[in-house]
Amino acid sequence: MRRLAVFAVMLALGADTVAADQNRPIVDAHIHYSHDTWDVLPPPEAIKVLRQAGVKKAFVSSSSDDGTQMLYRTAPDLIVPVLRPYRKRGELSSWVRDPSIVAHVEARLKANTYAGIGEFHVFGADADLPVMRSLVAFAKARKIFLHAHSDADAVERIFKQDPDARVLWAHSGFDRPDNVRAMLAKHKMLWADLAFRNDYAPGGRLDAPWKQLILDFPDRFMVGTDTPSPERWYYVVEHAKFSRTWIAELPPDVADNVAFRNAERLAAWALGQ
Amino acid sequence: MRLAALLLATALAVAHADAQPLTPPFDDTERAAILAHGPWPPARVNDPSNRVSGKPEAIALGRRLFFDTRLSRERNRSCATCHDPEKSFTDGRARSLGRALHDRNAIALANLSLNRWFGWAGASDSLWAHSIRPILDDKELALSPGELHKRVSTDRNTAARYAKVFGLQADADDPELVLVNVAKALAAFQETIVTGRTPFDEFRDALERNDRPAQARYPLAAQRGLRLFVGRGRCAACHLGPNFTSGEFEDVGIPFFAEKGRVDPGRHGGIAALRASPFNLLGRYNDDAGRSSALATQHVEPLHRNWGEFRVPSLRNVARTAPYMHNGSLPTLAAVVRHYSEVDEERLHGAPERRLLKPLRLSQQEKTDLIAFLRTLSGPVAAAN
Numbered sequence: 091m092r093r094l095a096v097f098a099v100m101l102a103l104g105a106d107t108v109a110a111d112q113n114r115p116i117v118d119a120h121i122h123y124s125h126d127t128w129d130v131l132p133p134p135e136a137i138k139v140l141r142q143a144g145v146k147k148a149f150v151s152s153s154s155d156d157g158t159q160m161l162y163r164t165a166p167d168l169i170v171p172v173l174r175p176y177r178k179r180g181e182l183s184s185w186v187r188d189p190s191i192v193a194h195v196e197a198r199l200k201a202n203t204y205a206g207i208g209e210f211h212v213f214g215a216d217a218d219l220p221v222m223r224s225l226v227a228f229a230k231a232r233k234i235f236l237h238a239h240s241d242a243d244a245v246e247r248i249f250k251q252d253p254d255a256r257v258l259w260a261h262s263g264f265d266r267p268d269n270v271r272a273m274l275a276k277h278k279m280l281w282a283d284l285a286f287r288n289d290y291a292p293g294g295r296l297d298a299p300w301k302q303l304i305l306d307f308p309d310r311f312m313v314g315t316d317t318p319s320p321e322r323w324y325y326v327v328e329h330a331k332f333s334r335t336w337i338a339e340l341p342p343d344v345a346d347n348v349a350f351r352n353a354e355r356l357a358a359w360a361l362g363q
Numbered sequence: 364m365r366l367a368a369l370l371l372a373t374a375l376a377v378a379h380a381d382a383q384p385l386t387p388p389f390d391d392t393e394r395a396a397i398l399a400h401g402p403w404p405p406a407r408v409n410d411p412s413n414r415v416s417g418k419p420e421a422i423a424l425g426r427r428l429f430f431d432t433r434l435s436r437e438r439n440r441s442c443a444t445c446h447d448p449e450k451s452f453t454d455g456r457a458r459s460l461g462r463a464l465h466d467r468n469a470i471a472l473a474n475l476s477l478n479r480w481f482g483w484a485g486a487s488d489s490l491w492a493h494s495i496r497p498i499l500d501d502k503e504l505a506l507s508p509g510e511l512h513k514r515v516s517t518d519r520n521t522a523a524r525y526a527k528v529f530g531l532q533a534d535a536d537d538p539e540l541v542l543v544n545v546a547k548a549l550a551a552f553q554e555t556i557v558t559g560r561t562p563f564d565e566f567r568d569a570l571e572r573n574d575r576p577a578q579a580r581y582p583l584a585a586q587r588g589l590r591l592f593v594g595r596g597r598c599a600a601c602h603l604g605p606n607f608t609s610g611e612f613e614d615v616g617i618p619f620f621a622e623k624g625r626v627d628p629g630r631h632g633g634i635a636a637l638r639a640s641p642f643n644l645l646g647r648y649n650d651d652a653g654r655s656s657a658l659a660t661q662h663v664e665p666l667h668r669n670w671g672e673f674r675v676p677s678l679r680n681v682a683r684t685a686p687y688m689h690n691g692s693l694p695t696l697a698a699v700v701r702h703y704s705e706v707d708e709e710r711l712h713g714a715p716e717r718r719l720l721k722p723l724r725l726s727q728q729e730k731t732d733l734i735a736f737l738r739t740l741s742g743p744v745a746a747a748n
Contacts, residue, residue, distance in 0.1 A: 293664045318711070320618075321618065322670060324625075
């Protein structure tokens with residue numbers, strides 16, 4: 091009967107309730123706060139979620155950028171503002187061929203503080219299109235990073251345009267560990283977030299090739315939830331718990347790097363702190 | 364006389380205007396994709412995890428229990444309240460109303476033997492385990508195992524049937540075992556709920572045997588819709604096979620707030636509940652001694668992508684099971700087709716170039732054709748008497 095009671099609680103919660111006594115701070119390097127989230131989770135509520143998750147800082151971008159600005163005004167100590175080039179939903183597929191994006195990004199960069207430009211989606215040869223070239227130039231001029239949801243080819247093209255660029259590779263390109271290794275070895279100013287993928291830690295335990303990769307590049311990885319829809323904000327706490335579980339397998343200094351230090355350093359560089 | 368003949372010919376031509384082969388005809392790729400949706404019906408297979416699956420006495424007991432209001436705490440509702448045979452074993456509501464409003468739509472019960480996971484979130488790995496959930500759920504039948512045990516063992520007829528099926532006396536059994544056995548009888552009955560052959564199945568088989576006259580009897584609009592379904596629409600990527608489902612879970616851009624400030628975690632929560640359940644196939648109630656039926660349960664892990672994923676439902680009899688989606692938020696087939704035509708892709712994760720789900724931007728004619736095709740997936744529903 092006791093097992094039945096536990097089962098009933100599980101049914102009620104509808105989620106994994108395995109307790110994790112892990113207080114390691116997290117910097118969540120991949121958060122979006124787009125317009126459909128503002129109503130259901132106003133800035134104070136959103137900030138509450140991040141603090142509840144033990145998030146020390148969050149790299150936030152949004153469509154439109156107004157969401158990021160609202161959050162930043164609410165909690166400047168917590169929010170690392172990143173400029174998403176999309177003015178509204180629906181530009182995700184078209185932005186890189188839309189010249190008006192350039193003026194929009196430029197105006198926003200002049201008006202507000204940003205640590206980076208992104209997360210944008212660009213693949214292959216599209217990274218050499220004029221709009222993308224402008225973004226690379228803006229990042230160089232302002233000494234901020236680029237958060238690229240890209241394949242390795244597009245990342246290569248960005249570095250060809252600006253060998254000194256600092257690129258945060260969203261989702262580590264959803265690439266295989268050997269390819270990620272090759273990219274990190276080749277580009278010293280490339281960081282990789284692990285958002286929205288489980289393959290590096292199936293079941294919450296680090297996969298051996300990924301573990302070795304993180305140990306070999308302890309200054310390059312960071313974690314992130316990715317919140318493209320408002321409902322995913324309710325996963326931020328769960329994701330932080332997941333991150334702490336596998337991060338605990340790493341030596342303490344590497345664990346702190348991945349959990350928060352790598353992201354903090356990149357943000358501090360970009361924000362001139 | 365000639366005028367009469369002309370009028371008759373015209374009338375026949377009008378009547379059969381929609382009954383002709385598609386131009387151009389289905390090519391080899393389309394033909395292979397269409398044939399993959401059959402044959403129907405599939406061979407019946409008993410559930411190895413349920414030792415009474417397929418047994419007539421168990422089916423009869425399960426049928427009796429399915430309609431028995433004594434399975435609810437207040438003796439005022441049964442399984443059939445939300446799974447009404449007159450409504451294709453659904454309740455026709457967006458979200459079911461039991462003792463309280465449920466978060467989800469009552470999924471149609473048919474062809475359940477083909478499932479690997481059960482429910483919108485796959486919180487169960489067997490039909491019998493899934494039949495336990497509504498009995499215990501406070502929003503549904505809300506009966507405790509102790510009370511169920513009492514009601515089964517004190518009703519002479521039910522107790523006698525129980526003893527015949529399970530070879531045990533209900534009053535002597537542990538309440539948890541009675542709960543499991545009741546659920547196994549319920550599952551045995553539900554396995555008999557099947558949908559019959561449809562106009563699509565007739566067309567599909569005619570295509571396989573190259574019977575052109577029989578193919579031409581399938582409405583042209585449905586053929587055009589079928590071409591979209593297996594082609595540009597990419598519908599068959601998830602709604603695949605004879606049962607028109609992968610049996611797995613997807614996020615198709617439907618909002619999944621259950622109420623303000625609370626989300627329905629979907630498959631993510633389903634996996635957590637499955638792993639915590641004492642009734643999953645890894646537990647002691649699985650009758651499959653070899654445990655090969657538990658392989659998937661052993662390996663399933665919650666993934667980030669599972670947050671807000673819900674079952675890809677079968678499309679058999681889809682025209683009869685409105686409203687649609689996990690929360691019944693789309694009232695008609697037209698609304699469903701519109702959703703896929705204009706899906707909000709920024710709600711979905713992943714790069715547009717690599718994502719399966721993209722706005723289809725269908726013309727009005729294409730939407731009409733797709734619906735015409737979906738309507739040909741309806742067939743008679745049969746269940747054990």
